Amino acid sequence: MIEQPKPSALSKQIEEMVEWLASYGKDNSGGVTRLLYDPAWSAAQKAIQARIELLGLSARYDDVGNLFGRLSGRDPEANVVLTGSHVDTVIGGGKYDGAYGIIAALIAVEYLLTHYGQPLKPIEVVSLCEEEGSRFPMTYWGSGNITGVKEREAVHHINDVNGIPFEQAMHEAGFGLGLHAQPTRKDLECFIELHIEQGQVLEREEKSIGIVSHIVGQRRYNITVYGQSNHAGTTPMHWRHDAMFTSAELIRILMHRANAHESGLVATVGRMEVKPNVGNVIAREVTFSLDVRHSDAKIIEQFCEACFSDFETVTSEHGTTVTCHKWMDEPPVAMDCTLNQTAEDILKREGISYKRMTSGAGHDSQIFGTHCPTGLLFVPSQGGISHSPAEFTHTEDLQRGVRLLIDLLYKLAY
Structure with missing residues (x-):
């Protein structure tokens, strides 16, 4: 001593x-x-x-x-x-x-x-x-x-x-x-x-x-949802291809899966860009960020794969499409x-x-x-x-x- x-x-x-x-x-x-x-x-x-x-x-x-x-x-x-x-x-x-x-x-x-x-x-x-x-x-x-x-x-x-x-x-x-x-x-x-x-x-x-x-390892993505712009007053809800509605569903999936994870994984959506970003127009395109972190690279991979699989189901239901661009992948x-x-x-x-x-x-x-x-x-x-x-x-x-x-x-x- x-x-x-x-x-x-x-x-x-x-x-x-x-x-x-x-x-x-x-x-x-x-x-x-x-x-x-x-x-x-x-x-x-x-x-x-x-x-x-x-x-x-x-x-x-x-x-x-x-x-x-x-x-x-x-x-x-x-x-x-x-x-x-x-x-x-x-x-x-x-x-x-x-x-x-x-x-x-x-x-x-x-x-x-x-x-x-x-x-x-x-x-x-x-x-x-x-x-x-x-x-x-x-x-x-x-x-x-x-x-x-x-x-x-x-x-x-x-x-x-x-x-x-x-x-x-x-x-x-x-x-x-x-x-x-x-x-x-x-x-x-x-x-x-x-x-x-x-x-x-x-x-x-x-x-x-x-x-x-x-x-922790970090993965970061730009998630882009593509829909179709249309009039906010004259387009019935069930006819819409709404990129914002779809994005909200995708973010809910991310947060639900992250909250249910018991091993300390965290996921964050912190930035969003909307086009045309007008209050009375249905969004045709939404890009949001995704940050996923954990001390095990396999868990990050499994989480992302599961979420992206769910994304395809949701976008199909909404008549929209999605791309997931990975721009950072730092291992633990x-x-x-x-x-x-x-x-x-x-x-x-x-x-x-x-x-x-x-x-x-x-x-x-x-x-x-x-x-x-x-x-x-x-x-x-x-x-x-x-x-x-x-x-x-x-x-x-x-x-x-x-x-x-x-x-x-x-x-x-x-």
Whole structure:
């Protein structure tokens, strides 16, 4: 058992650092907006760099803007224990999403260096340049480049909403110019990400820590129903080929099947486009989104097949047709069992409540999880609210996460 920081001092340090990092990109609503390569993003990375150097770590960027703080190890042949999260936010986001993982990593490494000196294996804190996809239609740009999943060619023709090309923004921020090392890493022992849950499970079940076993797979579709426009007043109900009526039936099927599922599957219809979208005209075409998530790819496949079979029956009854265009199919990713067991052993020893759980949201850990042993740990989110200025986690919960990270890094690197 290692000596832990005093709760009062740790609480104060966490609270001060949360506000410190939130000051970069703080907006009038109380939210935080740091978009990839924008001025607030650049200022935040420079502030973290300064903090890294103040701690006595060596700081460096890679060529896409990921920032690393390295605490060298005694074994020159050892691979790197990497910990951190993403620095970018959604527009008007909260103080904790991503930022907490970076803050916790800085605090943990500072504490270990001060109290235990140089580790056996090198530890690196990472402030990942991008995860959210809030400025450009590109997610996991930071972790994707480190693991080799993303390629520079993928952003050649991508612009933000103001028409600024991705590569122009990257160059103006000082990256993508060959001034820094290439991002791909082959020297990672493991990756540990500490994150707020962004859901209500831990709070409702009164658990202090979530140990994530899997990050769910995601399938996304655009479902389009084709009918026939006609006059709303002169066309009898039984003669109609109504794309809106059909769509309502299809959505009911999706929600009914998802609600009846007992294994945690979730399905969401969140967007709809109607043509001609006129109040007194029967809809001829409706497109709606479908998002399906589960930790087992086979269950996602079975759910979709069953629903789409029902779709054909319903559209035939309504005299309409349907197409289902799949545009995302991300498989579930398992976190490392050994890392999870190590975290569980620590929590049991300390008498801290925890829950093994799946993550319904995507995280950088799912990218690292196919590249090296990866652990994703959650602390509770009040009300499950995230991506909002109302995002909040109690300091006591943040503190428990940092203490766990200190213990875990000690076991992995010392």
